[in-house]
Amino acid sequence: MVAISVTSAVGSRWGLRFLGIGYLAVLLIAPLVLIFFKTFEDGLAPPWEAVTSPDGMHALKLTLITVAIAVPLNTIFGVLCSLLLVRHKWRGNFLIDAVINLPFAISPIVIGLSLFLLYGKDGWLEPGLAEAGIKVLFSVPGMVLACIFVSLPFVVRETVPVLQEIGTEQEQAATTLGANAWQTFWRITLPAIRWGVAYGVVLTTARVLGEFGAVSVVSGNISGETQTLPLFVEKNYENFNLPGAFGASVLLALLALVVLLAMNLLKRKEDA
Amino acid sequence: MGISVEGADKSFGDFQALNDVSIEVPDGSLTALLGPSGSGKSTLLRAIAGLETLDGGRVLIDGEDVSKKPTQKREVGFVFQHYAAFKHMTVYENVAFGLKIRKWKKDKTQARVHELLELVQLHGLADRYPSQLSGGQRQRMALARALAVEPQVLLLDEPFGALDAKVRKDLRTWLRRLHDEMHVTTIFVTHDQEEAMDVAGQLVVMNEGRVEQSGSADELYENPANEFVMSFVGEVNQLGDELVRPHDMEVVLDPDDKTQEGLVQRIVALGFEIRVEFVLGDGTEVWAQLTRAEMQRLELREGQIAYLRPVQAKSFNGAPASGADGASTPQRPTDGGDAEVSAAV
Numbered sequence: 001m002v003a004i005s006v007t008s009a010v011g012s013r014w015g016l017r018f019l020g021i022g023y024l025a026v027l028l029i030a031p032l033v034l035i036f037f038k039t040f041e042d043g044l045a046p047p048w049e050a051v052t053s054p055d056g057m058h059a060l061k062l063t064l065i066t067v068a069i070a071v072p073l074n075t076i077f078g079v080l081c082s083l084l085l086v087r088h089k090w091r092g093n094f095l096i097d098a099v100i101n102l103p104f105a106i107s108p109i110v111i112g113l114s115l116f117l118l119y120g121k122d123g124w125l126e127p128g129l130a131e132a133g134i135k136v137l138f139s140v141p142g143m144v145l146a147c148i149f150v151s152l153p154f155v156v157r158e159t160v161p162v163l164q165e166i167g168t169e170q171e172q173a174a175t176t177l178g179a180n181a182w183q184t185f186w187r188i189t190l191p192a193i194r195w196g197v198a199y200g201v202v203l204t205t206a207r208v209l210g211e212f213g214a215v216s217v218v219s220g221n222i223s224g225e226t227q228t229l230p231l232f233v234e235k236n237y238e239n240f241n242l243p244g245a246f247g248a249s250v251l252l253a254l255l256a257l258v259v260l261l262a263m264n265l266l267k268r269k270e271d272a
Numbered sequence: 273m274g275i276s277v278e279g280a281d282k283s284f285g286d287f288q289a290l291n292d293v294s295i296e297v298p299d300g301s302l303t304a305l306l307g308p309s310g311s312g313k314s315t316l317l318r319a320i321a322g323l324e325t326l327d328g329g330r331v332l333i334d335g336e337d338v339s340k341k342p343t344q345k346r347e348v349g350f351v352f353q354h355y356a357a358f359k360h361m362t363v364y365e366n367v368a369f370g371l372k373i374r375k376w377k378k379d380k381t382q383a384r385v386h387e388l389l390e391l392v393q394l395h396g397l398a399d400r401y402p403s404q405l406s407g408g409q410r411q412r413m414a415l416a417r418a419l420a421v422e423p424q425v426l427l428l429d430e431p432f433g434a435l436d437a438k439v440r441k442d443l444r445t446w447l448r449r450l451h452d453e454m455h456v457t458t459i460f461v462t463h464d465q466e467e468a469m470d471v472a473g474q475l476v477v478m479n480e481g482r483v484e485q486s487g488s489a490d491e492l493y494e495n496p497a498n499e500f501v502m503s504f505v506g507e508v509n510q511l512g513d514e515l516v517r518p519h520d521m522e523v524v525l526d527p528d529d530k531t532q533e534g535l536v537q538r539i540v541a542l543g544f545e546i547r548v549e550f551v552l553g554d555g556t557e558v559w560a561q562l563t564r565a566e567m568q569r570l571e572l573r574e575g576q577i578a579y580l581r582p583v584q585a586k587s588f589n590g591a592p593a594s595g596a597d598g599a600s601t602p603q604r605p606t607d608g609g610d611a612e613v614s615a616a617v
Binding site: 169174 | 321323342343344345346347348349350352354356357358359360369370373374414417418421
């Protein structure tokens with residue numbers, strides 16, 4: 001009896017593993033492996049040339065610029081917003097909480113269109129901005145705005161539960177020891193929530209790197225001018241330049257992997 | 273530095289945590305705030321530290337009204353029930369925190385931290401993280417951290433509440449000795465009357481947001497102001513209108529006009545004392561605390577009839593006790609009657 005139940009437990013454990021790994025293999029790993037395979041089918045040269053072409057390099061540069069602006073802004077905002085939601089309870093919090101989730105709920109293309117209505121020709125803000133000589137649409141500011149919009153919830157969503165979990169006692173203890181609000185935040189709260197924030201940053205970065213829908217609406221997708229890597233992939237694919245499309249895809253995937261690895265390495269170093 | 277609180281009021285929604293509370297804590301004393309949960313004792317302590325803002329009344333430290341002063345400027349040391357250890361810092365960094373905030377020089381900080389770690393017997397554990405310490409060690413670290421900045425007053429909120437019985441006893445002896453050496457005005461909150469009497473020179477008994485009585489352990493035990501205090505600081509039996517301590521119940525074998533008849537229901541030997549439980553004629557259950565010698569002389573057996581004579585009894589008629597529901601249900605730990613012993617010393 002005992003032996004049978006043990007073997008069946010082992011059997012069901014292996015069954016579950018196969019199911020899990022098989023599911024991931026078919027749905028996630030196979031397509032990615034195929035991309036790598038397809039990219040280097042004819043050797044390193046074709047994708048390398050496509051990616052290092054002036055348009056390719058410009059797309060990479062623009063992608064990194066949007067990341068460099070959108071991610072820090074969303075990180076700072078996300079941490080502040082989490083503090084507001086968890087540490088300063090008031091009645092309006094449920095509204096903030098609901099609004100923060102909007103970018104998750106709304107399709108990126110709708111977000112792109114809404115920015116179009118706001119900043120575009122005949123848009124609400126267009127006259128003032130035109131007067132000031134600021135061009136939002138079909139240029140970098142619009143693309144950054146779109147990226148901020150779509151990736152806004154990640155840091156908040158990852159930080160709020162950690163803030164709730166650590167409680168307020170450590171912060172109160174710091175206050176009794178003479179620390180002011182800023183010192184308490186910097187020396188106690190932030191170190192305590194750092195992995196929540198870091199995970200939020202990784203997710204934000206991945207999303208900004210890969211954002212297609214919203215950016216494609218507001219950018220105009222002009223090669224060498226307002227083209228990020230995902231847009232570059234799409235254009236090359238449309239023009240049957242498959243090495244270019246696959247090369248840039250691999251580059252995008254590698255960038256995301258680097259971010260993930262960097263976080264894991266940092267964490268491992270700390271735990272050691 | 274003496275502490276006084278004058279007419280403190282505090283409500284959380286509908287719940288009134290403090291209702292016109294005034295206390296006086298002499299300079300250099302060790303005072304316990306004693307009361308059941310929900311009595312307002314922790315709220316009062318937190319208000320002294322500035323962690324709660326009072327709705328009314330004021331807090332004075334060394335004669336200065338600090339009611340409007342933020343916590344970080346009150347120079348109080350505060351120790352939390354659940355340690356509030358800074359988890360991402362080592363023991364050394366935890367203790368050095370307040371000094372770092374005050375921008376102490378590194379060598380001075382080092383000397384001070386090691387002096388304190390020595391004091392709380394954690395030298396050698398300076399590089400550990402709080403997660404690598406036992407509960408008792410964490411609480412001693414928290415104490416060292418609070419003491420490092422040389423606070424004017426030391427406030428402890430149920431500091432031993434999360435520890436097991438043995439560690440608790442060690443730590444409270446140790447806290448009393450520490451206070452004897454340091455003389456920093458100390459207030460500590462507890463719901464355990466035995467702990468309060470063991471450690472503190474002065475006790476403030478609180479109940480339902482009010483101060484019921486304050487005084488030395490002896491005063492409270494001998495002259496409780498009301499039924500609540502009497503039943504909270506020790507065991508009591510109710511005999512008619514009167515409250516009698518179990519050790520004031522004399523057991524005799526021959527009746528007279530002052531005795532009551534009782535049936536011996538159960539005899540429990542608790543080491544140095546014997547607990548004899550009786551049922552009286554009217555169904556009341558009472559118990560008497562006897563010494564071994566008395567027990568041997570009386571030769572009581574379960575199921576026999578004996579006679580009880582209260583040697584000393586108190587009646588609070590006309591001064592109804594608030595909150596104490598019934599007579600013999602004081603909230604107190606279950607570890608028997610050694611509270612009476614320590615109070616009588």
